[in-house]
Amino acid sequence: MKFEPVKHIAIVGTGMIGTSLAVLTTGYGYKTTMLAMNQELADKCQKQYDSFYADFVSRGLMTAEQAAICGRYLHFTTDYADLADVDIVFESVVEVLDVKHQVYQAVEANCPNVKAICSVSSALEVDKLAEGMTKYKDRIIVTHPFNPVYMVPYFELAKGSDTADGVVEFAKSLLEALGRKPVVLKRSAPGFIGNRLQFALWREALYIVESGIADPKDVDTCLMYSFCPRYTSIGIFEHFDNGGLDLNINVCNTVFPDLSDAKSAPKSITDRIAAGKLGAKTGEGFYDWRGVDMDTYRERVNAPYWHFIDWDMPKE
Numbered sequence: 014m015k016f017e018p019v020k021h022i023a024i025v026g027t028g029m030i031g032t033s034l035a036v037l038t039t040g041y042g043y044k045t046t047m048l049a050m051n052q053e054l055a056d057k058c059q060k061q062y063d064s065f066y067a068d069f070v071s072r073g074l075m076t077a078e079q080a081a082i083c084g085r086y087l088h089f090t091t092d093y094a095d096l097a098d099v100d101i102v103f104e105s106v107v108e109v110l111d112v113k114h115q116v117y118q119a120v121e122a123n124c125p126n127v128k129a130i131c132s133v134s135s136a137l138e139v140d141k142l143a144e145g146m147t148k149y150k151d152r153i154i155v156t157h158p159f160n161p162v163y164m165v166p167y168f169e170l171a172k173g174s175d176t177a178d179g180v181v182e183f184a185k186s187l188l189e190a191l192g193r194k195p196v197v198l199k200r201s202a203p204g205f206i207g208n209r210l211q212f213a214l215w216r217e218a219l220y221i222v223e224s225g226i227a228d229p230k231d232v233d234t235c236l237m238y239s240f241c242p243r244y245t246s247i248g249i250f251e252h253f254d255n256g257g258l259d260l261n262i263n264v265c266n267t268v269f270p271d272l273s274d275a276k277s278a279p280k281s282i283t284d285r286i287a288a289g290k291l292g293a294k295t296g297e298g299f300y301d302w303r304g305v306d307m308d309t310y311r312e313r314v315n316a317p318y319w320h321f322i323d324w325d326m327p328k329e
């Protein structure tokens with residue numbers, strides 16, 4: 014069901030996250046205006062947006078007519094004056110504090126109806142974001158998604174010291190109406206929930222490789238064929254509760270002392286960076302990417318998420 018208080022959504026920034034967020038908001042029939050830095054970037058974003066919808070059509074997830082209907086909800090502007098009546102803003106610009114502050118100042122000057130200013134920042138805390146504001150410090154929150162936003166349902170929301178009551182709930186209601194699974198943090202923390210968990214796992218994976226326990230490929234095999242698939246249908250607290258905490262305590266006390274407690278990126282990363290081995294983009298990282306079919310790789314990336322696309326699409 015639509016969240017009726019939101020009639021018009023603004024997305025500032027036309028990059029990877031902004032574009033995939035617009036795919037989602039228009040897919041649910043919300044009038045969405047994207048603010049681009051210039052017409053060339055708006056055109057580039059429109060092309061990318063169209064290619065995502067073309068993909069849905071070719072997969073049989075919707076008809077071309079339905080995709081065209083969703084597309085009619087998307088608008089572009091380069092002028093903040095066109096955002097005068099928006100109810101909510103998603104700030105999706107580069108992860109540079111000064112740039113985000115400039116955006117908030119423009120929103121404060123042009124969007125008198127805005128109820129929530131949502132940053133999709135991966136790491137910046139709400140209080141840091143609010144420092145650049147004068148008028149609407151009480152309306153800014155973080156709504157951190159995972160990419161691609163239209164496929165991965167999870168969002169994590171954090172408020173700041175000045176956030177007014179109801180702002181997080183407003184954004185959460187919209188995200189729920191967009192079929193998302195938002196979680197509100199009790200307090201903000203670097204990496205929120207998702208990246209804290211992901212990077213705790215990554216730190217240990219690197220340690221397993223560096224300390225000669227196993228190679229990257231074998232660590233990846235373990236993840237893909239052991240416990241990771243379980244966590245698409247149950248949670249980790251459910252799992253260990255079910256196993257019994259009296260058993261769990263023994264494994265905690267045996268394994269925890271031996272796990273990595275590194276406080277910065279380890280040698281296996283810094284050495285590769287120094288050697289210009291940055292991963293897929295330079296042809297080599299932990300894997301040799303030369304000759305890898307990247308289309309097939311992307312298919313594998315998206316494979317677990319397609320079934321989440323069951324949107325409540327607009328009829329006209």
Ligand SMILES: NC(=O)c1ccc[n+]([C@@H]2O[C@H](COP(=O)([O-])OP(=O)(O)OC[C@H]3O[C@@H](n4cnc5c(N)ncnc54)[C@H](O)[C@@H]3O)[C@@H](O)[C@H]2O)c1
Binds near residue numbers: 108109112116157
């Ligand atoms: N890429 C991811 O996987 C991911 C995941 C979650 C959150 N994020 C966060 O999303 C935000 C955007 O990341 P991205 O990956 O989409 O980056 P991106 O580089 O693809 O896009 C950034 C966009 O910001 C625009 N921009 C820059 N300055 C601007 C300004 N002054 N006014 C308007 N637009 C401006 C650029 O034109 C570009 O379209 C960042 O805060 C990032 O941390 C990214």
